[in-house]
Amino acid sequence: MDFTLNDEQTMIRTMCREFAEEEIKPHAEELDRTGQFPYEIVRKMAALGLLGLPFPEEYGGAGADFLSYCLALEEIGRGDASVGITMEAHTSLGATPFYLFGSEEQKQRYLTPLARGExxxxFGLTExxxxxxSGGTETHAEREGDVWRINGSKAFITNAGTEMSGGVTITAVTGRTADGHKAITNFIVPKGTPGYHIGAAYHKMGWKASDTRPLAFEDCLVPDEQRLGDQGDGFRQFMLILDLGRVAISALNVGLAQACFDEAQRYASERRQFGRPIVAFQAISFKLADMAMEIELARLMYYKAAWLHMQGLPFTKEASMAKLFSSETAKRCADQAVQIHGGYGFMDEYPVxxxxxxxxxxxxxxxxxxxxxxIIAKHL
Ligand SMILES: Cc1cc2nc3c(=O)[nH]c(=O)nc-3n(C[C@H](O)[C@H](O)[C@H](O)COP(=O)(O)OP(=O)(O)OC[C@H]3O[C@@H](n4cnc5c(N)ncnc54)[C@H](O)[C@@H]3O)c2cc1C
Structure with missing residues (x-):
């Protein structure tokens, strides 16, 4: 078993770590305070090829492997979670469906500018x-000749309402399967399509600089060429998209957990009580030890899930395990990082x-x- 990253993976991780240190972290507090979408940062990421990392160069991507993309997300997420989720939602949820299920023409038309970060x-699944x-989708599409008439609404959709947003791919019910379930089909709806309404941004507890909105579709007509894949294949498509997305989200979780550790370790070395740095107290150093151990385990879990996917092996269970463990690890790390900061951790001047x-x-x-x-229980 070889855990060594190859040259390209190491290069991408180093580049993203430096980018996060220099271009993201210094702005993270302000982004959180103002809730402004990070246009400048996202455009710089596009210029570096970070918005199309796992797609082939022929479609405007960087041609990196899936693990490289995850390593990049870990580092970007370590810099700031809002920027990280913007990159992840765009790549995993927005662009990947075109890559996996789009026709050649759809790949040229949609994936290429997305991979270049134009x-x-x-991806509009939740309602x-x-x-x-998610199979309980109520949004529906009726075929009228060569067009589909879409009606319904979506909730909590990331990246839909920015100046850079090009559109959304949505799930809609297009009939019934032989066994009576809803048959779901995915449709491409570019911004500006009549009947596609983008609601006001939500006010959120966190991820404040990411863009999250409700969407509505009122007699929204899209041509059949904007159907993604076969009619009725939508459920299968988004299940795979979510499996891949969970590995990517796990990398973001690890990045956030690592950021918690970084700040906690730094503060514990600087803060003095009872005449010594608080890291000298075993109660504090053991917290750091537990954080470091869990982060390492969570990291190995997303490496393994990514590796399985890259080998063409089943990875649904491992993706869910990685997502579950890494998000709970990040939560414990955030909690302990605040605890190590004492009262200062409760103040917004401190990143924790x-x-x-x-x-x-x-x-x-x-x-x-x-x-x-x-999902894990179902796969045992
Ligand atoms: C900031 C943000 C960004 C998002 N971005 C996107 C996006 O880009 N695209 C998109 O499609 N969606 C997006 N989502 C939606 C997200 O995926 C959903 O919020 C999530 O899947 C949960 O759905 P829900 O909020 O309706 O909760 P519900 O499904 O109503 O769940 C409520 C509670 O009940 C529990 N529960 C539900 N069913 C069961 C069950 N069978 N057994 C046990 N417990 C159960 C849940 O775990 C949860 O604790 C986003 C959400 C947020 C908050």
Whole structure:
């Protein structure tokens, strides 16, 4: 078993670590305070090829492997979770469906500009009445000749309402399967399509600089060429998208957990009580030891899930295990990082306060912890 990263993986990780240190971290507090979308940072990431890392060069991507993409996300997420989720939602949820299921023409038309980072793209699965039960989609599309008439709404959609947003791929019910279940099909809806309404951004507990909005579709007409893949294949498609997304989210979780550790270790060495740095107290150094151990384990879990995917082997269970463990690890690390900071950790001037608010959604997005446990249990 070889845990050595190859030259390209090491290079991408180093580049992203430096980018996060120099271009993201210095702005993270302000982004959180103002809730402004980080356009400048995202455009710089696009210029570095970070918005199309795992896609082939012929489609505007960097041609990196899936683990390199995850390593990049870990480092970007270590710099700031809002920037990290913007990159992850664009790549894993927005662009990947085109890569995996798009026709050659759709790849040229949509994937190429997305991989180059000219636009951001969203994936609209969640609805006001269909969250964990994502097959319970109520949005529906009726075929009228060569067009589809879409009606319905989506909730909590990332990257849909920025100046850079190009559109959204959504799930919609297009009929019934032979066994009576909803047949779901995915449709590409570019921004500006009549009947596609982008709601006002939510006010959130964390991830404040990422863009999250409700969407509505009112007699929204899209041509059949904007159907992604076969009719009725939507459920299978988003199950695979979510499996891949969970590995990517795990890398973000590890990045956030690592940021908690970094700040806690630094503070514990500087803060003095009873005449010595608090890291000299075993109660504090043991917290750091536990954090470091869990982070390493969570990291190995996403490496393994990514490796399985890259070998073409099943990875659903490992993706859910990695997502569940890494999000809970990040939560414990954020909690301990605040504890190590004492009262200062409760103050917004200290990054750990932001980490603590950001971490909660990591146990919710792309499948809650309860859903991950269900998936793992189903695969035992
Ligand atoms: C900031 C943010 C960004 C997001 N971005 C996107 C996006 O880009 N695209 C997208 O499609 N979605 C997005 N989501 C939606 C996210 O995936 C859902 O919020 C999540 O899947 C949970 O759905 P829900 O919020 O409707 O909760 P619900 O499904 O209503 O769950 C409520 C609670 O019940 C539990 N529960 C539900 N069913 C069961 C069960 N069978 N057994 C045990 N417990 C259960 C849940 O675990 C949870 O604790 C985003 C969410 C947030 C908060």
């Amino acid at each position: 636009h951001l793209w969203s 006001p009445n269909a969250g964990s039960d 306060s932001r980490f603590w608010r950001n971490v909660k959604v990591h146990e919710i997005g792309e499948g809650t912890s309860e859903v991950q446990r269900q």
